[in-house]
Amino acid sequence: MSGIEERVKKIVVEQLGVEEDQVTPDASFVDDLGADSLDTVELVMALEEEFDCEIPDEEAEKISTLAQATAYVEANL
Amino acid sequence: MLTGKVAFVTGASRGIGKAIALDLAAQGAIVIGTATSESGAQSISDYLAEAGAQGAGRCLNVTDAEMIAEVLDEVAKTFGVPTILVNNAGITRDNLLMRMKDSEWDDIIQTNLNSVYRMSKACLRGMMKAKGGRIINIASVVGVMGNAGQTNYAAAKAGIIGFSKSLAREVGARNITVNTIAPGFIDTDMTRALPQEQRDALTQQIPLSRLGEPEDIAKAVTFLAGDGGAYITGQTLNVNGGMYMV
Numbered sequence: 001m002s003g004i005e006e007r008v009k010k011i012v013v014e015q016l017g018v019e020e021d022q023v024t025p026d027a028s029f030v031d032d033l034g035a036d037s038l039d040t041v042e043l044v045m046a047l048e049e050e051f052d053c054e055i056p057d058e059e060a061e062k063i064s065t066l067a068q069a070t071a072y073v074e075a076n077l
Numbered sequence: 078m079l080t081g082k083v084a085f086v087t088g089a090s091r092g093i094g095k096a097i098a099l100d101l102a103a104q105g106a107i108v109i110g111t112a113t114s115e116s117g118a119q120s121i122s123d124y125l126a127e128a129g130a131q132g133a134g135r136c137l138n139v140t141d142a143e144m145i146a147e148v149l150d151e152v153a154k155t156f157g158v159p160t161i162l163v164n165n166a167g168i169t170r171d172n173l174l175m176r177m178k179d180s181e182w183d184d185i186i187q188t189n190l191n192s193v194y195r196m197s198k199a200c201l202r203g204m205m206k207a208k209g210g211r212i213i214n215i216a217s218v219v220g221v222m223g224n225a226g227q228t229n230y231a232a233a234k235a236g237i238i239g240f241s242k243s244l245a246r247e248v249g250a251r252n253i254t255v256n257t258i259a260p261g262f263i264d265t266d267m268t269r270a271l272p273q274e275q276r277d278a279l280t281q282q283i284p285l286s287r288l289g290e291p292e293d294i295a296k297a298v299t300f301l302a303g304d305g306g307a308y309i310t311g312q313t314l315n316v317n318g319g320m321y322m323v
Contacts, residue, residue, distance in 0.1 A: 038248070
């Protein structure tokens with residue numbers, strides 16, 4: 001697991017209040033981890049803070065799993 | 078008691094905003110009051126200090142998103158993140174619609190309505206992190222019942238009510254409440270600008286037979302900001318001496 005994935009995972013666990021082993025790379029935040037629409041907004045805000053970047057809305061919409069979040073951060077950092 | 082809570086009150090140099098700032102401070106809150114000028118901000122710092130309260134005045138133009146971000150950032154560093162936001166700043170540009178200028182309409186929407194959008198948005202992140210917050214918007218009886226010569230003001234104030242109800246639904250699950258207070262006619266500089274005849278005529282329509290005092294509104298704000306407001310959200314509290322009963 002890359003360092004970035006580790007950091008993203010930590011945020012997902014914190015924001016969604018789920019166990020670490022539930023956060024598999026392809027688990028859907030909404031369907032599998034029980035996130036509602038506000039949770040996903042908060043999650044993106046937390047990612048922006050952690051990685052000091054701005055994630056535009058149209059990109060944020062595409063982030064629905066740990067793998068997608070990690071890929072976005074890796075590509076845009 | 079609001080001990081240690083940071084409260085942000087816009088338009089706090091005089092009138093209703095000043096009374097709100099002082100009442101929140103009396104409950105132990107750290108109060109940041111804003112004014113549109115440095116001298117206004119200084120007067121807020123002065124009256125808070127005189128009352129032995131914590132907090133300070135800040136110069137803020139509520140129509141300027143960048144300035145809002147800067148001031149909130151500095152306030153968070155100096156005093157802590159505000160978890161009580163009182164959107165009180167407001168102006169009037171009265172005119173009959175047939176004579177109203179675009180600038181009169183736009184000024185009111187910018188200052189009285191867009192500011193509520195900007196301030197609320199800017200403060201929400203901090204409230205979410207703090208796992209709770211109170212947003213209290215000051216509307217007006219005019220936004221509920223209408224008033225000739227105030228189409229712009231009434232539209233903005235009614236807009237605040239709809240905004241508050243919607244936001245209350247969005248953030249309720251995060252323990253953030255959003256409510257509106259609709260003051261009736263309160264004895265401030267704004268209503269002192271009315272001719273005496275009109276003030277007399279107004280008073281006759283108020284069952285409690287007097288204009289309200291700024292403190293009457295401040296007490297309602299403090300109630301909503303405190304424990305009493307814990308299970309109240311999306312509501313409009315009409316504090317108007319009975320002049321309009323909903």
